[in-house]
């Protein structure tokens with residue numbers, strides 16, 4: 361379990377993390393989402409004991425990090441954005457080396473490495489890590505973060521630059537890790553990366569947690585918001601006139617004029633339909649584009 365209690369970090373009087381209160385339970389995959397500079401890395405660095413909070417506390421399984429850094433480090437597996445490996449060694453040798461830092465050797469280390477390489481799909485891969493793809497490196501990074509069988513796993517921007525297959529592999533690995541009851545904190549500035557795998561999402565902006573909830577809770581909250589713009593799609597069998605209405609922000613027409621994508625400040629579908637009928641054009645479809653949750657959540661950033 362991870363707890364942040366009124367966590368604050370100031371740099372030269374400026375708050376990078378501002379009164380963060382958050383609890384992440386066992387078996388949870390928590391997605392910490394926020395644009396660049398929101399304070400994600402600063403939060404993570406305080407959690408893993410690399411920097412000291414200005415005030416407030418981070419606790420791992422009830423133990424305060426800044427007062428017991430060594431004890432806490434044993435319970436945390438951390439994967440930074442750019443994981444370092446010995447490129448002239450293979451996956452097994454790299455993990456063997458990491459295991460030695462935790463006093464793991466012999467049969468115990470072999471068993472753990474064998475298990476982890478299976479978990480991340482690198483069992484039997486003998487080539488040197490220097491020849492790995494980005495996705496393979498990330499998978500090995502997860503294995504490295506798990507070498508000491510930590511109860512808390514922290515992954516900083518884990519899917520940056522991964523191809524879709526890599527992202528999908530990584531998500532299924534995370535789900536398997538969470539099934540073991542571990543607490544997982546994933547930071548990202550890309551919603552799609554955290555939304556599909558997280559049991560809960562927190563949105564950080566300028567150091568403050570501005571929203572928190574499950575994917576569904578965030579979606580419901582967004583449903584109540586007045587979205588700034590709506591998107592209307594119109595299809596007709598024949599060329600339609602170009603619409604003019606004060607609420608139209610932009611309008612794109614397909615070359616033959618039978619399809620229009622309109623962004624407007626209000627729902628003006630009725631008025632647009634009137635224009636079509638007056639011109640004797642029967643619309644095949646006048647529909648609202650569903651605003652994706654990603655669009656809506658990102659609009660929070662601009663609040």
Ligand SMILES: Nc1ncnc2c1ncn2[C@@H]1O[C@H](COP(=O)(O)OP(=O)(O)OP(=O)(O)O)[C@@H](O)[C@H]1O
Nearest residue numbers: 371375376394395396397398399400401402403549
């Ligand atoms: N060592 C430092 N000294 C001064 N200011 C810092 C330091 N580290 C971070 N900051 C500032 O704190 C704020 C939060 O930065 P942080 O790196 O935690 O954000 P982030 O959400 O992780 O962003 P990114 O995704 O770009 O890493 C930023 O305004 C940043 O400029």
